[in-house]
Amino acid sequence: MLSNEQRIELYYWMQLTRAFDDLMVATWRGGRGLGGVFSQRGHEAISIGSGYALAPEDVVAPMHRDLGCYLLRGMAPVRIFANMLGRANGVSRGRDVNLHGAGDLGLNLVGFISHLPHSLPVAVGVAMSFTYRREARVALTYVGDGSSSAGLFHESLNLASVQKAPFVLIIENNQYAYSTPLSQQMNIADIAVRAASYGIPGVVVDGNDVEAVYAATKTAVERARAGDGPSLIECKTMRMLGHAIHDGAEYVPRELLAEWEKRDPIVTYAARLVAEGVADQDELNEIAHRCAVEVADALAEAERSPFPDAATVTEGVYAP
Amino acid sequence: MNAAVVSANYGFAEAERSAVEERTLTYIAAISEALREEMARDPNVLIMGEDVADPFGGAFKVTKGLSDEFGTRRVLNMPMAELGFIGAATGMALMGLRPVVEMQFADFISAGFDSIVQFAATNYYRWQGAVPWVIRAPSDGGLRSGPFHSQNPEAWFVHAPGLKVVAPATPADAKGLLIAAIRDNNPVIYFESKPLYRSLKGYVPPGEHVTPIGVAQTMRQGDDVTIITYGAQVHQALEAAQTLAVEGIECEVLDLRTLKPLDEEAILAAATKTGKVLIVHSANRLAGVGAEVAALIAERAFEWLDAPIARLGGLDVPIPFSPPLEDAYRPNAAKIARMARELARF
Ligand SMILES: Cc1ncc(C[n+]2csc(CCOP(=O)(O)OP(=O)(O)O)c2C)c(N)n1
Numbered sequence: 163m164l165s166n167e168q169r170i171e172l173y174y175w176m177q178l179t180r181a182f183d184d185l186m187v188a189t190w191r192g193g194r195g196l197g198g199v200f201s202q203r204g205h206e207a208i209s210i211g212s213g214y215a216l217a218p219e220d221v222v223a224p225m226h227r228d229l230g231c232y233l234l235r236g237m238a239p240v241r242i243f244a245n246m247l248g249r250a251n252g253v254s255r256g257r258d259v260n261l262h263g264a265g266d267l268g269l270n271l272v273g274f275i276s277h278l279p280h281s282l283p284v285a286v287g288v289a290m291s292f293t294y295r296r297e298a299r300v301a302l303t304y305v306g307d308g309s310s311s312a313g314l315f316h317e318s319l320n321l322a323s324v325q326k327a328p329f330v331l332i333i334e335n336n337q338y339a340y341s342t343p344l345s346q347q348m349n350i351a352d353i354a355v356r357a358a359s360y361g362i363p364g365v366v367v368d369g370n371d372v373e374a375v376y377a378a379t380k381t382a383v384e385r386a387r388a389g390d391g392p393s394l395i396e397c398k399t400m401r402m403l404g405h406a407i408h409d410g411a412e413y414v415p416r417e418l419l420a421e422w423e424k425r426d427p428i429v430t431y432a433a434r435l436v437a438e439g440v441a442d443q444d445e446l447n448e449i450a451h452r453c454a455v456e457v458a459d460a461l462a463e464a465e466r467s468p469f470p471d472a473a474t475v476t477e478g479v480y481a482p
Numbered sequence: 483m484n485a486a487v488v489s490a491n492y493g494f495a496e497a498e499r500s501a502v503e504e505r506t507l508t509y510i511a512a513i514s515e516a517l518r519e520e521m522a523r524d525p526n527v528l529i530m531g532e533d534v535a536d537p538f539g540g541a542f543k544v545t546k547g548l549s550d551e552f553g554t555r556r557v558l559n560m561p562m563a564e565l566g567f568i569g570a571a572t573g574m575a576l577m578g579l580r581p582v583v584e585m586q587f588a589d590f591i592s593a594g595f596d597s598i599v600q601f602a603a604t605n606y607y608r609w610q611g612a613v614p615w616v617i618r619a620p621s622d623g624g625l626r627s628g629p630f631h632s633q634n635p636e637a638w639f640v641h642a643p644g645l646k647v648v649a650p651a652t653p654a655d656a657k658g659l660l661i662a663a664i665r666d667n668n669p670v671i672y673f674e675s676k677p678l679y680r681s682l683k684g685y686v687p688p689g690e691h692v693t694p695i696g697v698a699q700t701m702r703q704g705d706d707v708t709i710i711t712y713g714a715q716v717h718q719a720l721e722a723a724q725t726l727a728v729e730g731i732e733c734e735v736l737d738l739r740t741l742k743p744l745d746e747e748a749i750l751a752a753a754t755k756t757g758k759v760l761i762v763h764s765a766n767r768l769a770g771v772g773a774e775v776a777a778l779i780a781e782r783a784f785e786w787l788d789a790p791i792a793r794l795g796g797l798d799v800p801i802p803f804s805p806p807l808e809d810a811y812r813p814n815a816a817k818i819a820r821m822a823r824e825l826a827r828f
């Protein structure tokens with residue numbers, strides 16, 4: 163059971179994610195960005211609900227639409243904005259773009275590559291290292307509906323299953339892979355049914371309900387930690403903006419977006435917290451304000467930060 | 483390169499100027515035109531890839547309008563599974579179809595590597611089953627896109643027996659080489675240059691226009707230094723040549739156009755003409771295509787050389803995102819001019 167304090171924390175993290183995302187989108191649309199960025203608008207309940215179910219010593223390999231997961235695990239907003247802006251103090255020291263390369267083993271975060279879903283087998287391997295060392299830790303990663311079509315999905319889950327790896331896979335089913343709707347990607351209603359073919363549990367949850375995502379992840383994490391092997395959780399949601407900042411997503415029916423807009427994970431959670439007497443609206447407004455200030459400060463600092471020195475371009479290719 | 487320069491290169495008379503203007507296309511429009519014309523000509527030509535169908539028309543809009551015109555039977559949206567759909571293209575090709583497979587970015591071609599270099603490339607040699615597909619790979623950087631949306635992986639494929647590899651630098655060749663690739667009975671990797679897509683316009687001959695595979699093209703004549711290059715770097719080399727001409731250094735610029743098979747005669751002719759050779763490409767210098775070109779010249783034209791062969795390519799690091807780092811990584815006109823100037827003085 164989540165305490166009232168924890169429920170307010172969940173709200174805070176989702177709100178911080180949204181505040182960062184809104185500011186990022188406005189900055190890039192305003193022409194002050196660099197390169198492309200992915201909005202995670204509408205996915206906040208997935209990355210926060212799942213990430214919140216983990217212990218700090220667990221390892222996460224987030225994907226491109228999991229901003230909240232980085233924030234939740236303690237990556238400072240300024241490091242992320244600085245990464246997006248190619249600054250020397252960004253997580254990847256100007257080497258990689260947007261959230262790519264935002265790995266930090268000090269925060270138990272594995273950075274991803276563009277090629278999807280390559281974090282999947284890597285996260286399985288992280289989990290196998292825990293089995294090997296007899297550590298009660300869990301590895302978790304995310305995969306989109308689109309990326310679930312790649313062969314690595316099958317290879318990784320089968321491997322995790324036979325190895326009984328302490329591993330949790332969150333599927334972010336947001337109805338689209340870039341412009342391609344689910345109907346052109348697969349002929350099943352729920353990706354979760356594939357879990358049966360690996361002999362592991364697979365469940366479907368409302369990806370816009372942070373507590374539902376939390377509860378499902380908690381169950382899977384406990385199972386993994388107990389040595390009972392991997393699980394799959396399919397979170398149904400909707401990608402509310404384009405694939406990336408340049409994309410207007412004209413191919414997505416507006417009615418579909420309007421329908422999902424009513425299910426906004428943050429707005430609905432706020433209403434629930436107020437209705438259940440967990441917080442009053444003023445308190446939530448104050449949190450939202452605090453988040454907005456926090457990310458604005460972070461962006462300002464990132465924009466003031468220097469670019470890397472060109473002379474360092476060949477540095478850091480090899481570990482010492 | 484602007485239209486005037488191109489038309490001058492092609493030697494058109496004043497009277498033909500307006501017709502030339504009319505046939506001036508962007509690099510990307512020339513690619514689309516080749517696809518449209520080949521689909522109209524040959525019912526076996528079809529398109530496969532992620533997000534290629536309308537209304538979206540592909541990440542860069544190269545295939546925009548084609549599924550509206552030819553139907554989704556011939557423009558197939560693929561699930562995100564390159565290894566699967568490249569293998570499927572091989573199967574379709576074995577049955578006599580001519581799939582043109584779009585990689586969303588050249589960087590993702592590695593996901594299908596096994597199927598390309600092990601299956602498709604070796605097939606004809608092993609049991610005479612021809613695999614006439616084309617993979618279109620949008621490549622190259624300078625666009626602040628980071629390590630996974632900027633790559634130039636042509637050397638991997640040049641190294642694989644059984645493939646052909648082309649890399650057009652002009653709208654005319656973008657069209658002509660794609661048509662040649664589609665008609666070729668072998669698997670062809672077609673590297674199209676993202677930085678040229680909309681920034682480069684040029685004359686494209688009307689009617690059927692095929693650029694033969696395996697034939698390089700002289701882009702500029704000069705007696706002092708030879709610059710051998712391909713893709714977007716052709717334009718950087720031409721810019722450098724213009725700068726150097728003001729200083730009295732005349733550069734010969736050779737556009738390879740096809741990387742496999744190399745036009746050995748054209749390379750040797752260009753190298754022996756000046757005796758001073760600079761080879762340039764965006765891809766990593768280390769073990770890049772330029773290394774093969776340099777070896778060819780060293781082996782077959784050693785006695786003609788008046789200076790060591792020079793090479794300029796990307797650094798041996800993942801392609802960095804941040805502007806100062808990417809600029810340090812990447813060859814450009816200024817770096818080419820500097821190296822060519824040194825060669826001229828050698
Ligand atoms: C191997 C590979 N091919 C193509 C791409 C280009 N690409 C980037 S994201 C994407 C769609 C991914 O869809 P999904 O997995 O559903 O994640 P979403 O973006 O919807 O969150 C594609 C095709 C890629 N990143 N990797």
Ligand SMILES: [Mg+2]
Binds near residue numbers: 336338340
């Ligand atoms: Mg998706």
